[in-house]
Amino acid sequence: MVNPFKNSNPHWAAVIFCLFLARADAEELQVAVASNFISAMGSMVVEFEAVSGHRVRVIPGSTGKHFAQIMQGAPYDVFLAADVRRPEELEKRGMVLLGSRFTYAVGKLVLWSPRPGFVDAEGAVLKGGNFRFLAIANPLHAPYGRAAREILQAMDLWGNLTGRIVRGENISQAFQYVKSGNADLGFVARSQLHDLGVASKGSQWEAPHRLYAPILQQAALLKEKVSGREFLAFIRSEAGLKIICSYGYDVPDP
Amino acid sequence: MLSASDLTALGLTLRLALVSTLILLVTGTPLAWWLARTRWRYKFLLEAVVALPLVLPPTVLGFYLLVVLGSRGPLGSLMEWLGGRSLAFTFSGLVIGSVIYSMPFVVQPLQNAFSAVGRRPLEVAATLGASPLDRFFTVALPLAKPGFFTAAVLGFAHTVGEFGVVLMIGGNIPGKTQVVSIALYDHVEALQYGQAYALSAILLIISFTLLVAVYALNRRFQGVQP
Structure with a gap:
């Protein structure tokens, strides 16, 4: 009979340590992201996960495709679009939480x-x-x-x-x-x-x-979720804006 | 329902499919003939290469072509060194991509048809004094006719439906490289669903008609053969 705990004490200690660190209310967040923003999103996710304890799953793609998928009930919580039109269109159809839409970057x-x-x-x-x-x-x-x-x-x-x-x-x-x-x-x-x-x-x-007309990129919350609200707040925080600027975008005037 | 640019794209697609199919029939016939008759030990390697586009994602092929054809790629720089121009974003570039991409759809039916002819009719013809060329054109080719028909139709239909390769190396220039599958994709992305429906219906009808023709004629050919 093999004892699964034999010789594995250090691992278990690590696992328990991690469990201790993780928040009890940690969620998994699905974010649809416009392809032009993918690199900035990578840095954003690393920092946000470290601060909040939530897990973020990034789904890259074109905003047009994401729009069609959301219309068909895709399970995304947050939408980071490459334009204003698509989030606005979703809002008109009642698929966005009211008041959650804002410009996060200017291309x-x-x-x-x-x-x-x-x-x-x-x-x-x-x-x-x-x-x-x-x-x-x-x-x-x-x-x-x-x-x-x-x-x-x-x-x-x-x-x-x-x-x-x-x-x-x-x-x-x-x-x-x-x-x-x-x-x-x-x-x-x-x-x-x-x-x-x-x-x-x-x-x-x-x-x-x-x-040319400014390329405003808007974000919106698609489902009521604590982690979603926290993530959108993080994007608008000083730390978030700093990341956005460092990737060559302008940030909207406050 | 269809705009002028849709019709242009449709015409361009049919021209691309026709040119690619003709090139494939001319180059694929000797290759298929050789594959069907050779006893070369490593024939399976070549067969695998021919079949590769069946399983390779078209975007992989398109990406390689883009990199190779580009002015910094090996083929592109060779072309420029020879005084020519890079083939990316041109109709010729699309033809090259389509020929590679549709190759198994032409070569495999031809190879099967030549294999089905077998050695015996050719040996008989040889004993009657027919030269190798004579045997090929008057015995093998007529017997393999159903295979040619299948190969031509499948090669054509497959090229009409091509998307990934063209997306990568076409550059979407209306009238030059914007084929119908790309135009359709643009309509969907731009939420022009009416035009998307119309183009999709046309593609569906073309594909279905071609396949019906293949199956119907295959049946007739089978009925005729002893």
């Missing part, structure tokens, strides 16, 4: 090329047209894509560049097109350049704010 669009000196400080490279493909996210449904289209329209280039604009399914794919060298340059999220530490390499132009 920034950057014209980027991995080639040093290719993108100038004024974005004149777009007018010069000395490139084969320009990557953007799909303007039909990706907020970063819509903003890219607004910039090109404001510069009066949208019509001329059709046929040279490749559209990624989302901003991650647009980024990938540029990084792999398949597109010469592209409009990517500033947060993506922060993630990979590629900002120092290559060349970039941060499009001025007047050229």
Whole structure:
């Protein structure tokens, strides 16, 4: 007969220690997160779990897809969207807890090329047209894509560049097109350049704010849950805002 | 119901499927013939390579293609060195992806058909003085006709339904690389469910009609054979 406790005392001590640490009311929280926010979310989750004792499960994806899934009853507790429209739409349909919706981050669009000196400080490279493909996210449904289209329209280039604009399914794919060298340059999220530490390499132009409507990203609570409220409060806390800023987003004015 | 861009996407899809199927029939026939007749010890390795797209997620294939075709990838830099251009985001690039992706759907039916012909009819033809080329074109090919039909239809239908590879290497350029499955996906993402329904219905009808044709004709061919 094998004694399961024999020689395993240190492990049991560790387990009991952990149980002692864990809160009795610890919950598991399911959060649907827009793909552009995934890296920031990783840091957010580490800190939040340490502070609160709750467990967070992150479901990454496009906001359009998350929206459709939530409409079909997906078991998400919190929705971190890439835009205002989808959370607003959910609120209209009574699928969001009233008063829980707020802007958690403001996205920034950057014209980027991995080639040093290719993108100038004024974005004149777009007018010069000395490139084969320009990557953007799909303007039909990706907020970063819509903003890219607004910039090109404001510069009066949208019509001329059709046929040279490749559209990624989302901003991650647009980024990938540029990084792999398949597109010469592209409009990517500033947060993506922060993630990979590629900002120092290559060349970039941060499009001025007047050229596009701000990319407001909203969060909402979908189900009444203590951990959900705590998580949303954490995002708005100083610690949360600091993480968001450190990933290249602006934070909304208080 | 269908917009002009939907119709363009539909036309582009059919053109892509047609070109890919023709290339696959031309290149797949000798390969299938060889696979059906060879006694090479390591033939199973090649068969596994041909079957790979059946089980490989299309996004994996698409990702590799994107990396390889890109101007920093091996093929892309070779192309640029030769004075050409990278094939990503072009119709030719889509054709390359589709040919790889639909290969098992063409090669396997052909290989089975050639195997079913067997050695005997060919040996008989040889004793009657037919040259190897003659034997292939006047004996093997006509006997393998049902296999060609199945291969063509499956290759075509599979290319029409392709999504993951095109999503990765297409770049979604209307009129150039925006195929119908991508247009459909865009409609769903943009909550344009009306157009999504219409396009889905068309794809369903195309796929179903093609499969019905395969099964109906297979039955007829079986009835004819002794």
